[in-house]
Amino acid sequence: MSPYTWRKSSYSGNAANCVYVRNDRDGTLRLRESDAPDTVLATNRTTFDTFIRAAKAGKLDRLIS
Numbered sequence: 001m002s003p004y005t006w007r008k009s010s011y012s013g014n015a016a017n018c019v020y021v022r023n024d025r026d027g028t029l030r031l032r033e034s035d036a037p038d039t040v041l042a043t044n045r046t047t048f049d050t051f052i053r054a055a056k057a058g059k060l061d062r063l064i065s
Contacts, residue, residue, distance in 0.1 A: 005022060006022045007020065007021055008020055016034065017033065017034060018033070019031065019032075019033055020032050020033075020037075027044055028042050028043070028044065029042070029043050029045055030042050031043075
């Protein structure tokens, strides 16, 4: 892993299950969860923005049931 700084989501608060994010110089967006810090998801900003918009619009809700 590169020495880039991970930032904790402001929605995580003081909880133990925190989401961390970092932006690499090449434009890669990396995400990890505090319970499994060695597992890192990598994507780009466009794909991540599309995912967040779909989640906010409820387009992924059917995956839960």
